[in-house]
Amino acid sequence: MSARLTPVMQQHADAKRAHPDAIVFFRLGDFYEMFGDDAVVAAPLLELTLTSRNKGKPDEIPLAGIPHHAAAGYIARLLSLGHKVAICEQMADPAKCKGIVPRQVVRVITPGLVTEREHLESSANNFLAALEVTASAVGVSLFDFSTGELLSAELPDVPAALAELSRARPREVLVGFESETARPGVLEAVTALGRAALREDVAISDDETEAALGELAGDAAPLAPSARRAVARALRFARACNPGVELPARRIARWEPATLLAIDRVAQSHLELVESVSGRREATLLGVLDATNTPMGARLLRRRLLAPLTDVERIRRRLDLVESLVVHARLRDELTHELGQVGDIERLAVRCSLRAASPRDLGALRDGLLAARATVNVLERVADPGLRETLGLTEAGLDTVPELAARLERALVARPPVQAKDGEIFKPEFDAELAELAELRKSGTERMVELEARLKQETGIATLKIRFTRVFGWYIEVSRGQSSRVPEHYRRKQTVATGERYATQELDELADRIAHAEELHRERELLLLNELGAEAARESERVKALSREIARWDVAASMAHTAHRYDYTRPTVDASDQIVIRDGRHPVVERLAAQGRFVPNDVDLDLERERLWLITGPNMAGKSTLLRQVALAVILAQMGSFVPARSARIGVVDRVLSRVGASDNLAGGESTFMVEMRETAEILQNATRRSLVILDEIGRGTSTFDGLSIAWAVAEYLDEAICCRALFATHYHELTALGEGSRHAANYSVTAREQNGDVVFLHRLVAGAASRSYGIAVAKLAGLPETVLARARALLSTLEAGGVAPDAPKARTKSRAKTDQLPLFGARSEETRGHAEVLETLRALDIDRVTGLEALQFLARLKQKL
Numbered sequence: 001m002s003a004r005l006t007p008v009m010q011q012h013a014d015a016k017r018a019h020p021d022a023i024v025f026f027r028l029g030d031f032y033e034m035f036g037d038d039a040v041v042a043a044p045l046l047e048l049t050l051t052s053r054n055k056g057k058p059d060e061i062p063l064a065g066i067p068h069h070a071a072a073g074y075i076a077r078l079l080s081l082g083h084k085v086a087i088c089e090q091m092a093d094p095a096k097c098k099g100i101v102p103r104q105v106v107r108v109i110t111p112g113l114v115t116e117r118e119h120l121e122s123s124a125n126n127f128l129a130a131l132e133v134t135a136s137a138v139g140v141s142l143f144d145f146s147t148g149e150l151l152s153a154e155l156p157d158v159p160a161a162l163a164e165l166s167r168a169r170p171r172e173v174l175v176g177f178e179s180e181t182a183r184p185g186v187l188e189a190v191t192a193l194g195r196a197a198l199r200e201d202v203a204i205s206d207d208e209t210e211a212a213l214g215e216l217a218g219d220a221a222p223l224a225p226s227a228r229r230a231v232a233r234a235l236r237f238a239r240a241c242n243p244g245v246e247l248p249a250r251r252i253a254r255w256e257p258a259t260l261l262a263i264d265r266v267a268q269s270h271l272e273l274v275e276s277v278s279g280r281r282e283a284t285l286l287g288v289l290d291a292t293n294t295p296m297g298a299r300l301l302r303r304r305l306l307a308p309l310t311d312v313e314r315i316r317r318r319l320d321l322v323e324s325l326v327v328h329a330r331l332r333d334e335l336t337h338e339l340g341q342v343g344d345i346e347r348l349a350v351r352c353s354l355r356a357a358s359p360r361d362l363g364a365l366r367d368g369l370l371a372a373r374a375t376v377n378v379l380e381r382v383a384d385p386g387l388r389e390t391l392g393l394t395e396a397g398l399d400t401v402p403e404l405a406a407r408l409e410r411a412l413v414a415r416p417p418v419q420a421k422d423g424e425i426f427k428p429e430f431d432a433e434l435a436e437l438a439e440l441r442k443s444g445t446e447r448m449v450e451l452e453a454r455l456k457q458e459t460g461i462a463t464l465k466i467r468f469t470r471v472f473g474w475y476i477e478v479s480r481g482q483s484s485r486v487p488e489h490y491r492r493k494q495t496v497a498t499g500e501r502y503a504t505q506e507l508d509e510l511a512d513r514i515a516h517a518e519e520l521h522r523e524r525e526l527l528l529l530n531e532l533g534a535e536a537a538r539e540s541e542r543v544k545a546l547s548r549e550i551a552r553w554d555v556a557a558s559m560a561h562t563a564h565r566y567d568y569t570r571p572t573v574d575a576s577d578q579i580v581i582r583d584g585r586h587p588v589v590e591r592l593a594a595q596g597r598f599v600p601n602d603v604d605l606d607l608e609r610e611r612l613w614l615i616t617g618p619n620m621a622g623k624s625t626l627l628r629q630v631a632l633a634v635i636l637a638q639m640g641s642f643v644p645a646r647s648a649r650i651g652v653v654d655r656v657l658s659r660v661g662a663s664d665n666l667a668g669g670e671s672t673f674m675v676e677m678r679e680t681a682e683i684l685q686n687a688t689r690r691s692l693v694i695l696d697e698i699g700r701g702t703s704t705f706d707g708l709s710i711a712w713a714v715a716e717y718l719d720e721a722i723c724c725r726a727l728f729a730t731h732y733h734e735l736t737a738l739g740e741g742s743r744h745a746a747n748y749s750v751t752a753r754e755q756n757g758d759v760v761f762l763h764r765l766v767a768g769a770a771s772r773s774y775g776i777a778v779a780k781l782a783g784l785p786e787t788v789l790a791r792a793r794a795l796l797s798t799l800e801a802g803g804v805a806p807d808a809p810k811a812r813t814k815s816r817a818k819t820d821q822l823p824l825f826g827a828r829s830e831e832t833r834g835h836a837e838v839l840e841t842l843r844a845l846d847i848d849r850v851t852g853l854e855a856l857q858f859l860a861r862l863k864q865k866l
């Protein structure tokens with residue numbers, strides 16, 4: 001491009017130079033245009049036609065454009081793909097501007113910095129995360145621009161920081177390295193978390209850090225240096241993207257990751273806490289649990305679910321609050337009713353503070369504040385001092401920002417418009433001057449009606465009309481046949497299908513007066529709106545403080561509602577070594593099961609007695625369900641919720657670690673077995689004595705001997721080295737020897753009964769190992785052909801009869817006598833080796849996936865092996 005740029009294209013070039021990594025939306029009249037590479041990149045993503053400006057000329061440049069009013073959807077799409085969008089606006093009204101309209105980038109929108117409803121999920125935070133990676137620690141900050149929440153902490157290392165990120169699920173992550181030695185692998189690891197847009201951030205100086213933190217409330221003082229820098233990075237980025245705007249962050253909230261229950265990423269997804277494998281929300285714990293009535297409450301509930309506590313006192317305080325609302329059902333119902341009207345005053349407050357609130361937003365803020373007042377009134381009516389204390393009510397009462405609510409109520413009509421330019425924002429009695437201008441405008445219109453009547457009479461033309469359109473203004477219209485009767489002094493303006501349009505001097509003067517009143521009215525309205533917006537902006541911190549209280553009550557009311565509705569019970573949470581659950585249920589499976597069909601079970605883990613439960617039983621018996629329900633009970637209890645059980649005692653756990661279901665979880669590129677082993681390795685590295693580990697079918701992804709040996713060794717390691725509370729489900733019956741031999745391990749099984757070769761699952765957990773695996777019965781249930789089943793039965797009885805001498809893998813096992821009975825081990829003769837192989841092949845078969853033809857081929861292979 002050697003051609004000199006036109007002034008407009010020069011403006012574009014300047015905007016692009018200032019924001020080289022963003023797609024520039026360049027305002028030209030009613031369009032946002034993208035030029036050059038931006039157009040080439042964005043057009044296919046947005047399904048836009050790529051054209052070019054100045055086609056065939058030396059300064060030809062690719063071009064793609066969108067109507068400005070439709071921008072939100074396109075921006076959302078680009079953000080979801082991790083792009084940044086720089087909005088370059090016209091800074092003056094082109095109609096009033098001589099020469100070229102000034103243009104400027106007013107805002108850079110990035111996934112982590114959106115405030116518009118269309119780009120946000122109302123029930124989840126939208127975090128921008130920043131990491132400060134140093135040689136000895138990692139500072140992490142989380143900033144939700146849409147709510148103004150800001151958190152920061154120092155974590156010991158990169159894995160710990162990643163664990164926090166996988167809880168917070170940021171939309172965007174900035175990574176800065178203080179030390180290059182800490183760099184290897186970090187960016188890749190953050191990328192592997194998925195979902196978030198990743199940006200490497202340039203160095204930040206001490207001065208910059210102090211300046212960025214300077215304006216925050218005192219809470220920043222005790223932060224570690226890396227945590228301070230992480231905050232400064234987030235704020236610097238937000239500031240650069242929002243020039244001239246005061247950031248909504250005023251305080252750093254308390255965040256101590258070390259006092260939270262760690263739930264590793266794998267457990268988070270295996271337990272389907274907030275996302276399910278099927279993608280259905282009702283199949284998640286959050287989906288069952290969430291009965292919140294405000295978006296703030298929904299966000300808080302989600303955060304608490306992903307970050308339960310370990311501090312017994314704090315957990316008890318939360319439980320007290322929930323219990324009080326379970327017991328006082330009337331209070332809960334009244335509270336719930338009022339909460340339902342509050343809406344998202346937190347995000348509205350932020351939009352006000354950014355001066356981005358529409359008249360509709362201000363109306364919503366008014367409604368929300370009034371409902372918040374009503375909510376507080378419900379609570380204030382409580383007289384009982386004990387209950388008041390539990391509810392967190394003080395003598396001083398709660399600030400519900402009444403002046404702002406009153407002022408908004410006095411000012412605004414019931415449902416103000418979305419766009420200020422649409423007018424009709426204020427109540428007529430709110431402002432005398434505005435009322436006068438409205439009167440003037442109205443009387444002008446009335447004068448037009450009078451004029452029309454008079455002209456009709458004067459001319460004798462019955463069809464004469466005075467009308468107004470935006471394009472032509474006021475005019476007199478006379479139907480076709482009557483135009484010859486129009487007086488001389490009428491000026492003809494336009495001919496339309498229905499007749500002729502005229503103007504007169506008198507009409508023009510009156511039209512001017514109306515237009516003037518109209519203009520003054522609009523100006524006055526905008527001025528008042530601006531004042532009202534400024535007032536709301538000034539009070540935004542108070543509104544945010546109120547919304548935090550509302551969120552707390554909303555979450556408590558939601559938990560109480562769920563507890564009542566689904567018959568949950570208050571757990572006893574203490575520092576004991578136990579997890580004792582009576583008649584425990586799986587909160588999600590019980591909802592999906594037919595009414596009353598879920599079979600409750602007891603679990604009794606104790607560090608001093610039985611701490612490792614080995615659970616056997618046929619496929620589909622309910623082993624996984626049982627494992628998960630124990631982990632979920634712990635998570636629920638420690639987040640301060642009631643649990644689905646008749647009773648529960650939970651000695652707090654520091655981590656929940658899990659690995660469930662080999663075939664459910666094929667991560668890109670890696671074999672199931674590799675994934676399984678890596679996850680198992682992580683568990684063994686991270687578990688402590690106070691952790692809860694649940695392992696389901698470890699070793700399934702490899703051959704029987706390998707798998708059994710690994711499962712065995714892992715179970716032993718848990719039992720003897722980590723010594724934590726653990727549940728271990730396995731289909732390897734051989735492993736039950738461990739349960740019989742170890743002091744701290746025990747065998748349990750989920751029962752099934754065989755009836756005429758059919759298996760009936762009882763889903764009941766009983767002491768002792770499963771007597772048999774029912775594999776063939778399950779195979780029948782799955783529809784394997786009868787010939788295959790008959791042959792398998794014959795093979796099984798041969799194998800069982802031929803059980804031979806043992807050779808347990810690395811017999812650290814206590815009881816040789818026990819392992820001696822295991823038929824699989826040490827099959828030495830050729831024949832038994834063949835039998836073993838057949839058995840192994842049978843075991844490896846995933847019956848759910850076998851077609852009829854495959855079953856026959858499978859049978860042929862079995863025969864061959866024998």
Ligand code: ADP
Pocket residue numbers: 589593597598599600617618619620621622623624625626763764
């Ligand atoms: P396994 O891990 O033993 O193969 P699952 O835990 O996956 O079995 O359970 C299989 C199915 O059985 C579940 O999808 C659920 O529908 C049902 N189920 C499991 N546990 C129970 C229970 N306690 N009561 C009723 N149904 C259950």
